[in-house]
Amino acid sequence: MDLLELEKQVTLLEDIQEIENLQKIYGYCFDNGMFQEVMELFSDTVESVEITDHGVFRGKDAVKRMYSGMVGMKRPGWMFFEVMQSQGVVDIAPDGKTATGRWYTPSFECRPFGGTIKQTWQFGVYDNKYIKENGHWYFLKLHWNIIYWTSFERGFLKVPKLSDTPFPNADAPATNYHPYPYFRGNVPFPFKHPVTGE
Amino acid sequence: MDLLELEKQVTLLEDIQEIENLQKIYGYCFDNGMFQEVMELFSDTVESVEITDHGVFRGKDAVKRMYSGMVGMKRPGWMFFEVMQSQGVVDIAPDGKTATGRWYTPSFECRPFGGTIKQTWQFGVYDNKYIKENGHWYFLKLHWNIIYWTSFERGFLKVPKLSDTPFPNADAPATNYHPYPYFRGNVPFPFKHPVTGE
Amino acid sequence: MDLLELEKQVTLLEDIQEIENLQKIYGYCFDNGMFQEVMELFSDTVESVEITDHGVFRGKDAVKRMYSGMVGMKRPGWMFFEVMQSQGVVDIAPDGKTATGRWYTPSFECRPFGGTIKQTWQFGVYDNKYIKENGHWYFLKLHWNIIYWTSFERGFLKVPKLSDTPFPNADAPATNYHPYPYFRGNVPFPFKHPVTGE
Numbered sequence: 001m002d003l004l005e006l007e008k009q010v011t012l013l014e015d016i017q018e019i020e021n022l023q024k025i026y027g028y029c030f031d032n033g034m035f036q037e038v039m040e041l042f043s044d045t046v047e048s049v050e051i052t053d054h055g056v057f058r059g060k061d062a063v064k065r066m067y068s069g070m071v072g073m074k075r076p077g078w079m080f081f082e083v084m085q086s087q088g089v090v091d092i093a094p095d096g097k098t099a100t101g102r103w104y105t106p107s108f109e110c111r112p113f114g115g116t117i118k119q120t121w122q123f124g125v126y127d128n129k130y131i132k133e134n135g136h137w138y139f140l141k142l143h144w145n146i147i148y149w150t151s152f153e154r155g156f157l158k159v160p161k162l163s164d165t166p167f168p169n170a171d172a173p174a175t176n177y178h179p180y181p182y183f184r185g186n187v188p189f190p191f192k193h194p195v196t197g198e
Numbered sequence: 199m200d201l202l203e204l205e206k207q208v209t210l211l212e213d214i215q216e217i218e219n220l221q222k223i224y225g226y227c228f229d230n231g232m233f234q235e236v237m238e239l240f241s242d243t244v245e246s247v248e249i250t251d252h253g254v255f256r257g258k259d260a261v262k263r264m265y266s267g268m269v270g271m272k273r274p275g276w277m278f279f280e281v282m283q284s285q286g287v288v289d290i291a292p293d294g295k296t297a298t299g300r301w302y303t304p305s306f307e308c309r310p311f312g313g314t315i316k317q318t319w320q321f322g323v324y325d326n327k328y329i330k331e332n333g334h335w336y337f338l339k340l341h342w343n344i345i346y347w348t349s350f351e352r353g354f355l356k357v358p359k360l361s362d363t364p365f366p367n368a369d370a371p372a373t374n375y376h377p378y379p380y381f382r383g384n385v386p387f388p389f390k391h392p393v394t395g396e
Numbered sequence: 397m398d399l400l401e402l403e404k405q406v407t408l409l410e411d412i413q414e415i416e417n418l419q420k421i422y423g424y425c426f427d428n429g430m431f432q433e434v435m436e437l438f439s440d441t442v443e444s445v446e447i448t449d450h451g452v453f454r455g456k457d458a459v460k461r462m463y464s465g466m467v468g469m470k471r472p473g474w475m476f477f478e479v480m481q482s483q484g485v486v487d488i489a490p491d492g493k494t495a496t497g498r499w500y501t502p503s504f505e506c507r508p509f510g511g512t513i514k515q516t517w518q519f520g521v522y523d524n525k526y527i528k529e530n531g532h533w534y535f536l537k538l539h540w541n542i543i544y545w546t547s548f549e550r551g552f553l554k555v556p557k558l559s560d561t562p563f564p565n566a567d568a569p570a571t572n573y574h575p576y577p578y579f580r581g582n583v584p585f586p587f588k589h590p591v592t593g594e
Contacts, residue, residue: 001205007397009208010405016215017412022590024485028498040591079576081519081543083502089222102226106281106304108519110553110576119553123279123306136591147279152551155350157308157317180277180308194220195238195334199403207406214413287420300424304479321477321504345477353548355506355515378475378506392418393436393532
């Protein structure tokens with residue numbers, strides 16, 4: 001193997017590492033309500049963002065609009081942690097310019113509903129795309145598909161979705177909103193099977 | 199350092215990355231009831247698979263038999279997510295041909311019991327082996343040791359194991375079935391201590 | 397790019413891999429009450445260890461003292477699993493000699509309180525430092541900041557912290573003890589924003 005070939009392999013490993021960091025830093029910033037920092041992780045060419053049933057937000061201005069509307073999460077008593085950006089499988093396209101990522105995110109939250117704060121467990125699946133610009137990776141598409149958002153007390157079987165949460169300023173309704181029990185097979189795998197290549 | 203030595207180091211990093219992907223893709227396929235795709239992740243020389251107390255399945259035909267028996271998981275209302283294939287420590291053998299991996303897997307499930315669906319939390323420890331064949335990594339041994347499988351409502355202290363689930367078509371009973379409270383020290387560490395080397 | 401430059405990049409990837417392993421192996425050893433093995437993961441120059449409100453322990457002798465006091469965790473019925481050392485973002489300093497790491501750790505535990513065993517969920521944030529000595533990475537600082545330690549039955553909203561657990565042999569009281577609801581922004585990010593560099 002020559003140096004140039006080895007360099008390509010190392011770049012691939014670095015790309016995966018950087019995308020994993022991007023995804024995790026998104027999580028840390030989001031959990032801390034640092035939405036300006038969140039926005040800076042997105043490409044100016046971002047295609048869309050969908051989070052649960054909030055709706056589709058297309059393009060960077062719309063995505064800014066969406067995250068700006070989330071600053072209410074910093075109110076007293078409101079706590080959200082995407083506990084893990086985990087089980088991440090990152091797949092870099094052969095030209096090295098885009099990538100896909102699939103992640104599980106168990107989460108927990110304390111959120112005001114009316115005059116009461118409720119404690120909840122959540123679980124969602126990320127189906128994301130990334131783009132490399134000027135040597136750095138950014139989000140090209142972020143789609144968080146919820147499997148459940150349940151009350152701590154009652155559980156995901158009895159209450160798969162606590163409430164509906166469409167954002168009035170979305171570009172379109174959610175495209176892929178299928179919590180339990182209609183969840184199966186709804187979040188496609190973006191990566192190839194390591195053996196069959198499909 | 200010369201190019202050949204650097205190439206070996208890069209190969210090691212790639213091996214770890216590929217095994218982590220293999221383990222995570224196994225999780226994604228398993229959670230989606232894609233058992234054909236699951237089977238293709240196993241070496242033809244697979245030694246054994248043990249999942250909780252289902253029993254030991256030795257060799258590829260037996261392993262196929264085991265996963266084929268799990269298609270019931272795709273019935274309506276049945277939901278299983280191995281929430282995370284996490285805390286993965288992968289250790290590649292010096293000859294680069296086999297490897298071990300240890301993973302924690304918190305999970306949740308909705309499963310029918312008789313005429314009722316129950317919601318459960320689970321936690322297990324993977325003690326796995328992998329083999330490299332034709333440049334690709336496959337499962338050589340998969341062993342999921344359960345710590346608890348409990349009802350959502352009652353918890354792992356009160357109900358460490360909801361039920362017994364031996365598979366009638368196993369080759370032998372489970373070899374290492376020790377849920378709480380007899381769990382301690384039962385899943386050996388396959389990796390060396392990074393400092394002492396033991 | 398020349399070989400020397402590529403070697404530096406590979407070393408960086410290896411450093412991240414080794415620190416991730418160090419953190420995870422710490423978790424596996426800690427969960428199994430293997431405190432001698434835990435101690436060996438710390439540099440002789442360790443600055444401090446803080447775990448929840450146990451207090452500050454400075455220097456290796458004090459850190460040994462702290463972990464030695466935890467052997468009670470091996471009593472019958474006591475079970476602790478740091479479920480995941482996850483969402484790890486490791487940042488290596490430019491000189492390659494130190495690093496920081498931030499991790500989320502959901503955990504669960506069965507612990508005796510007086511004459512009763514209680515089951516709990518926990519969630520904490522690691523803000524750690526590492527140092528490279530003789531080619532190996534060790535812990536330089538370990539700080540586990542708890543967000544909640546709650547009863548399985550009642551939840552993190554109602555009972556963010558079950559009990560106070562200061563260790564009488566600490567060098568000083570905890571420096572950063574802010575469980576819910578006063579948790580926000582208290583665990584600083586050690587890493588740079590991947591885009592802005594701040």
